[in-house]
Amino acid sequence: MKTPRNSEQLMPSLVQLDRSQDTPLYQQIYSELRRAILNQQLESGTKLPSTRELASLYDVSRNTIKSAFSQLITEGYLESFVGAGTFVSHQLPDDLSFAFVKPSPQFSETERHLSQRGQSLIWLGKLARAQNIYRDTNHIFVIGVPELEVFPFELWTKLSTKMQRKLSANHFGYHQDPLGYRPLREAIARYVRTSRAVRCEADQILIVSGSQQGFFTAAQALVNPNDSVWVEEPGYSGSKGVMMYLGHKIVPVPVDDEGIQVEQGIQLQADARMAIVTPSHQYPLGMTMSLPRRLQLLKWASQHESWILEDDYDSEFRYSGPPLASLQGLDHQGRVIYMGTFSKVLFPALRLSYLILPPDLVDAFVGVYLPTGNNVPLLSQAVLAEFIQEGHFSRHIRRMRKLYHQRRNHLLDALKKHLGEMIEIGPNDGGMHLNIWLPENVRVQDVTKHLEKYNAQNVALSLNYLDQHHRDGLLLGFSSATESQIETNVKELAQAIETATSA
Amino acid sequence: MKTPRNSEQLMPSLVQLDRSQDTPLYQQIYSELRRAILNQQLESGTKLPSTRELASLYDVSRNTIKSAFSQLITEGYLESFVGAGTFVSHQLPDDLSFAFVKPSPQFSETERHLSQRGQSLIWLGKLARAQNIYRDTNHIFVIGVPELEVFPFELWTKLSTKMQRKLSANHFGYHQDPLGYRPLREAIARYVRTSRAVRCEADQILIVSGSQQGFFTAAQALVNPNDSVWVEEPGYSGSKGVMMYLGHKIVPVPVDDEGIQVEQGIQLQADARMAIVTPSHQYPLGMTMSLPRRLQLLKWASQHESWILEDDYDSEFRYSGPPLASLQGLDHQGRVIYMGTFSKVLFPALRLSYLILPPDLVDAFVGVYLPTGNNVPLLSQAVLAEFIQEGHFSRHIRRMRKLYHQRRNHLLDALKKHLGEMIEIGPNDGGMHLNIWLPENVRVQDVTKHLEKYNAQNVALSLNYLDQHHRDGLLLGFSSATESQIETNVKELAQAIETATSA
DSSP states (O other), X not given: OOOOOOOTTTHHHHOOOOTTSSSOHHHHHHHHHHHHHHTTSSOTTOBOOOHHHHHHHHTOOHHHHHHHHHHHHHTTSEEEETTTEEEEOTTOOGGXXXXXXOOOXXXXXXXXXXXXXXXXXXXXXXXXXXXXXXXXXXXXXXXXOOOGGGSOHHHHHHXXXXXXXXXXXXXXXXXXXXXXXHHHHHHHHHHHHHHHOOOOOGGGEEEESSHHHHHHHHHHHHOOTTOEEEEEESOOHHXXXXXXXXXOEEEEXXXXXXXXXXXXXXXXXXXXXXXXXXXXSOTTTOOOOOHHHHHHHHHHHHHTTXXXXXXXXXXXXXXXXXXXXXXXXXXXXXXXXXXEESTTTSOGXXXXXXXXXXXXXXXXXXXXXXXXXXXXXXXXXXXXXXXXXXXXXHHHHHHHHHHHHHHHHHHHXXXXXXXXXXXXXXXXXXXXXXXXXXXXXXXXXXXXXXXXXXXXXXXXXXXXXXXXXXXXXXXXXXXXXXXXXXXXXXXHXXXXXXXXXXX | OOOOOOOTTTHHHHOXXXXXXXXXXXXXXXXXXXXXXXXXXXXXXXXXXXXXXXXXXXXXXXHHHHHHHHHHHHXXXXXXXXXXXXXXOTTOOGGGGGGXXXXXXXXXXXXXXXXXXXXXXXXHHHHHHHHHHTTTSOOSSOSSOOOGGGSOHHHHHHHHHHHHHHSOGGGGSSOOOTTOOHHHHHHHHHHHHXXXXXXXXXXXXXXXXXXXXXXXXXXXXXXXXXOEEEEEESOOHHHHHHHHHTTOEEEEEEEETTXXXXXXXXXXXXXXXXXXXXXXXXXXXXXXXXXXXXHHHHHHHHHTTOEEEEEESSTTOBSSSSXXXXXXXXXXXXXXXXXXXXXXXXXXXXXXXXXXXXXXXXXXHHHHHGGGOOOSOHHHHHHHHHHHHTTHHHHHHHHHHHHHHHHHHHHHHHHHHHHGGGSEEOOOSBSSEEEEEOOTTOOHHHHHHTTGGGTOGGGBGGGGOSSXXXXXXXXXXXXXXXXXXXXXXXXXXXHHHHHHHXX
């Protein structure tokens, strides 16, 4: 143990107080002394002046010094001996200075020792953060985004005030229903039974925070890594992303105008463990899965003990006749997991979707979901439940269906007017977008290049294919654009296509 | 193809309309006919009466019949030929009846073909749903649950109204900042810099929905399956649960009164990829990690390129002196991931925690987090940001610190009064619970057995050990119980311990 050195000469220079800061003085003194000890300006064993001396030296109250000291003592930087006074700890390890090594200028991720998954997904993080820059820039034909201008946020706010009062405080604690807020599950059950011919009770419903988490949970519960999963070709990239993330083998199964071609799937990979399909409104091409295909698919699933995830993302919006019956309603073998979402009918930031499970799968799904954090805030669930029960939900759907119907008609007219015979238009009796096929001699890159200022890359249909696609097309979202915007955008598009043709 | 049979005789019996229902008539007709086709009361090829005939037969408008027909046609149950009329589809597959097989009475999970993970976690789902039954029953010494009665929910509601107005509609769309709402991240950065001596900028902060998801994300980004992770022994079961879920090898490293025993960890598994620690307030025993241990731990991490997850779950509540400096603040090698949560200082149902990352790890963490669904609703984030910026947050912390301090004192007095020398009391200068050691001759099961009506099983300290523990103890939460409840509970406890002693 070194002989205690005194520190009077040293102390004044060590502590610079800034009385303009919010940081309390005792904390400033604490951190300055801490720093001084860490970089060994104050060596182990050094005796500190008394609290009285320091109080007058720094012109603060003695209590200020005492609080600083007591914290430094608790953290082991100082020790005090009755009678003898306060010292820089003797038991400071020799490698104390280690903690003060300057950080290496900038680590490169590859030098760092991440998990394979972490390493392999750096690109996604970069991409997401880069795209975030364009968040508020001008887009064109955005797909699947509801018209938020007409959403009744005022009403929503009133309801959230009401529900916050109504829910007793203990509802805001940890213990929550692992399946989700029961009144919401009951409201959803009533809704899907009547409007979607889904057969279910509230206890088959698991509330999840967004469809990504729905795909994630179902795959975790039902499919082993390296197992195969059928996806529609072309199909929704979000679900494919999750399957890749989880290390499943993705089998793209071509669709035709009756939906997924089950025989082809069987030829490609009969023993796939799950098929992810969009029977009511194929994404992105928009056709409905025919009854024979539905029955084929159910038969395959039952024969191979495989699973079907029915992604029913926007069937609320159908412009000829009522919503179609679900595939789940045809299933009597408990092979179909039905997923619905409120991102499209209400607003995406709500991040609330639901899985409807065969009764005997509920425990496995809850078990898989819980460790990832069962994370839809209670209040959002309660407000939504009230929104549905008070009838606002069906009113809102009707209203949006009407609005989108008009916008679709307007888009169709504009396309006829400005592009006429040049393009072919895909099925469009439902949904929030439609797709068009480009003339054989037009390359989609040439078209999007001319729409650069809209960062229009993601309107290319090709992005939804995993294998070779034979014909270029574009996806044109119409749900969140006004009629005049649609008019303008179609003119721009026509311009771009003509330039691309002559290219 | 069968010869079309006529169906007049049949039709009346097929459709029973219930005009009292909400379900529109066309939908009732649609589903009755659909059912009749599925169970082959109406065979393939059968000709249906004209819409006029059916309209009068069922006493509804012709349009009602037409809508029902058009839907059945879209779904492939019916086909209509101009002039000839409407028929049950000829192309109904022969195995149509298959779809109507009655479900097997009740599937047992084990017969079903789940993923290994799904199979292995059924118990957790069962457990969670079982516990849910006790949600509203009477508990005793509940751990880590804030006193919600005094949370300013009124104010919270006002702020959420305000922020809902303030946020423009497009904020409620899909595109959100992958790290979380920026103003919230800035508020958190300011808070942890001053109050926790954490060094960070807003762009190092990732908002996650609860600490479980924080553990999950960090482990996914940094640790491979089968890699080892140090956890404190005893330690928090939540983090251990996530590591098990992800298939990591868990290495329980004993703690002493200076915190985790780093040398022991090095002897047990020097090349562990991550250490999960609670330096400010060890869970569950409540001591503070000493400076030498902190430096040892940092040195180990740096030498083995391993990671440290600093779980700072409740350091806001310290009753002697200000909150302690974080381990992260000592780290100059970018090896520490700091996690804070608002579940304890505000309310659990908010489900909002945050990770503070070394700058070069941000992309990997975002990449790993996104596919699981970035799922803290924007509004919760915005309200919290405002709550902090307007100063309510620090006010609330001060208020709760005072309240919990009183309750802790009251618990200590009650323990002295009713149990005196029988028990030994662990560190208690912070947090929302304390632990007591039982007399050698008392078995914890005997004590909890006498507290059955409170389902007090989870007060046993032993639940937090993975290996053998040498001495029985109890965790006594005091944060959410009034002083009179504390008094009563301690009496009950004393009673139980005495009975157990004489047993």
